[in-house]
Amino acid sequence: MRQALVVRGGWEGHAPVQATDLFIPFLEAAGYAVRIESTPEVYADERMPEVDLIVQCYTMGTASREAVAGLRAAIAAGTGMMGWHGGIADSFRASSDYLHLIGGQFATHPSKAPEDLHGDETDNFLPYRVDLVPERSDHPVVAGLESFELTTEQYWVLTDGLCDVLATTTHPAPAWHPWHREVTCPSVWTRQWGEGRICVVTPGHSIDVLEHPTVRTLIERGMTWASR
Template sequence: MTAKKALIVRGGWDGHQPVAATDLFVPFLEANGFDVRIEEANEIYTDEAVMAETDLILQSVTMSEISREAFAGLRDAIIAGTGFAGWHGGIADSYRNNSDYLQLVGGQFATHPSKAPDLRAGDGSDNFLTYTVHITDRDHEITRGLDDFELTTEQYWVLHDDLIDVLATTTHPVQPYHPWHRPITSPVVWTRLWGEGRIFVATPGHSPEVLEDPNVRTLIERGLLWASR
């Protein structure tokens, strides 16, 4: 039996620790029959031969840029059946200047609300809030058997369209120091079908510590398998 092929593409902003974060999932992929190739730049997407034989792309590239040719290679591979998956800014805050990429993924990071002004320390922890992840589709193979759970990390506010299939959400409350006027619900976990390909996105994953949360890790591991060709 020929092994499946997984391609890990990582880079971009170092604050999301793309190397340490993706390394967490290499043993899982290998244990599930994947040959894993790791690339530190998204120009690998221009290699038609590599993309044609890739069953799953795990991307962790926050912000950064993508060339027209690299995006076309990624898009065409997904349409042809290659799976595309990732978490947090590595997939939902990539390539902000490419509107076609934003359409491909279906949801884009907008912000992560901060603590109350008098509780802010002036560092990254200002954005760590305790929030609930609500499982909204309990019948899907990615979420089956999981209950709602709490995390203390960045709570992503996501702009999205109706073509995504939402599996879990979170609600941003209204605080006196916020400019919005009613609670906002954002997707936390979603899937998307694009051509023959499957896309999986989870917004938790700011650090390896978040990825090691048992609920988050279960969602991502199942999502990787679901997305694969």
């Protein structure tokens, strides 16, 4: 059987257990033996070469230098990695080596107008569009899908040119924010790292977003594509 490693934990606001539980049946039905761990220190384990796919949902937190080195080595040797939202794009902020591996880091999720703020997480729930990149429409992760709209956190991410961008989102420039023009960021991207593949989907703040048909399809396809 192929081996999948689910690493979940970190900030509880992203419901890492419930979120990953949504996708474990998909992995099992696809023929994976699923192992679940609650710490990134598993990446330093000598058994990492046996892993075909890592599914990570671990927002913020810390990982030791040895763990990050083990993760980078495993992916370079052919292990795939998939994650969504802060569980992959806002993990281990203190590790530049992790950021280099993933190729994108959460910077912010812009808020509503000041008069619409209530002091809770909904202050950052905005209606926005995820636009598939036409030139990448034949990629297995997005083939046959269409651009779609969500009302949730819209991730502004900092990325580099090694990312193969499959979908983008455009942040407006309302008067209450200090930037002066619209900013388009990657929303879904893939990345080749040695012999391994990485797939990142930035929507996924809450269970209802993960259950959105297109978001769920992107994640399930991303796992399939990234796997060894």
